[in-house]
Amino acid sequence: MTRYILRRLFAMPFLVLGIVTLAFLLTSVTKGDPLTAIVSDRQMNNPEVVAAAKARWGLDRSLPERYVIYVGNLLQGDMGTSFITRRPVAQDVLYRLPATMELVTAAMIVGSVMGISLGVLAAAFRNTPIDHAARFFALFGSSIPVFWLGLALLYVFSVQWGVLPGPGRVDPRAALPPMVTGFVTIDALIALDFPLFLDALWHLILPAFVLGWAVAGTISRLVRANMLEVLGREFTLTARAKGAGEFRVIVRHALRNTLVPTLTVIGYSFAYLLTGAVLTETIFSWPGMGSYAVEAARGLDFPAIIGVTIVGGVVFLFTNLITDVAYVIANPRVRLG
Amino acid sequence: MSASPAPLFEVRDLRVAFGRHGQFHEAVRGVSLTVAPGEVLGIVGESGSGKSVAMLAALGLNPEGSRVTGSVRFKGQELVGMSRRDLRKLRGSRVAMIFQDPLSSLNPVMTVGAQIAESVLLHNPGLPRRAAMERAAELLALVAIPQPDRRINQYPHEFSGGMRQRVMIAMAVANDPDLLIADEPTTALDVTVQAQIMQVLADLQHRLNLGLILITHDLGVLAGHADRVAVIYAGQVVEQAPVDDLFAQPGHPYTRGLIASIPNMAVEKERLFSIEGTPPALGRLPSGCPFNPRCSQARDICRSAVPPVSGPAQHRAACHFAFEAPATTDSPA
């Protein structure tokens, strides 16, 4: 098992380089001219200004040259400077990535709890109204577009009823806690600021629910199917023959046997959550990678676009690695060389 | 049929029907059996004849969508219609059951010790977990598994087929039951291991004075192990007799076919005899004797009239021509 993990770790740098290259190339072949983002329309006719801008941002060099320079800088943690914010992309990312991770983690918890409960409920009461209701509820979350759901829930719970806060990570009047992990909830706890912790948690509910509901559908469908398969296996009959009650059979025996594939689908749903976060963040004014990506794309902010793509890709690679390693650890029957 | 004065387990006219497209079809069609304390009853019949369904239904473990009627008494208590809770208390403590495939019968993600301990704990709620694990190790020793203290911490996939079935047996006798139902306990095992498992079962049966129902599709397994045998065909008991009588004087053509198809290793016949044809599918019974399409002795009456049960009290058979000399065509070629 250690060898398996080492082998996977060894492959990581190459995969990351692949992502970097791909992000770089894809951005270079797009039609958009980055100059329009740097130079104002009026100045576009001024060859001197244009030439200066090109030299300043390295746009006068050939693609391979730019690539080598970029990778070289990247190795030193330099992702270039954003055209829009005029700050180092790495710095922007460092500030925004934790916001996304906090949202996505919360969404994953919501999605897993909802998905597993709905799946178990549907399997335990298969082909009854409870099953139908659970499946409908799960399907609803994954078929309604995230932006629509986000807006609707924001309107109902925040605007109409006022029971949940509006967009943002914390109350606009509140100051963020000193940054330690970048997760506002955790940083507030570290700062022993409990009102801020509750406020951050309160703000997290709606976006996490919107995003989590979307993956709950996938998870519950898988859990239900796996539960039905396991409940049909003979060892559940053995459990009943021992005198175990239905609840015990379902939770102790069946659910535990579906944990490994469930863990896997939850891990892989991370990719979906990352993409879903783009829209969720935009709707909830969440200062994360998603809204950063939208702003960057809108402004043809090439360094930021490449940076976001690389960071997103690396996060994705790592969650898949963690998922696969967890799979091996959780499954006593898998033996990998 | 008169049984001993106080039977341990008494099944009367048990019927199990499965619903399909709003119509019910009986897979078990009026089975009656008795088991005395400490007695070994063999139940034999081809695959699909209703052996498993009958015994599962007797313990309230029949699949969803099935309907059970008749009477099942355990120590005088009626089990058909008993509350789920009371049934649960009986299962695994007074009545235990083991199944055909010991791999799929064990939970792959729980250690063997935890599974045996669960059996103990379910019926001794106050017992500390550690004591239950110690009991699990004792039980493994009881079924002759070496190094029980180490083995309790292993998972089923770390055991061989025979060892897994021993684990199942250990789990079944964890609470010292009065009745053990073993549903084809050796069918999934290698021939050499089969004999060992039968030995373990026989030992325990003797030592714990278990009432034992031994289900099999191979009549050969029952010779030397069962006291009495019930032969099941198409959901009915077609013959019931003390084991020696059954082998010496089979009354039903189906039983004679089963005897002829016992794999005989000493002789190593090139081709094993098997009864031609297949048992009727659920809901597709022929008129008259259910066995008539496959019976070499069938005559006209067999196709029109259901045969009555006849014979002396301890040896009954349901055939119009029970105990008549078999036709020559009936013996193995």
Ligand SMILES: Nc1ncnc2c1ncn2[C@@H]1O[C@H](COP(=O)(O)OP(=O)(O)O)[C@@H](O)[C@H]1O
């Ligand atoms: N869940 C079920 N639904 C419908 N029919 C079933 C079900 N289980 C068993 N049967 C039917 O009941 C009959 C008896 O099956 P079973 O008791 O398993 O046979 P045996 O144990 O003697 O091999 C078979 O014809 C089978 O098709």
Ligand code: SF4
């Ligand atoms: S009743 Fe007829 S068909 Fe049925 S077993 Fe006897 S001889 Fe064969």
Ligand SMILES: [Mg+2]
């Ligand atoms: Mg069976």
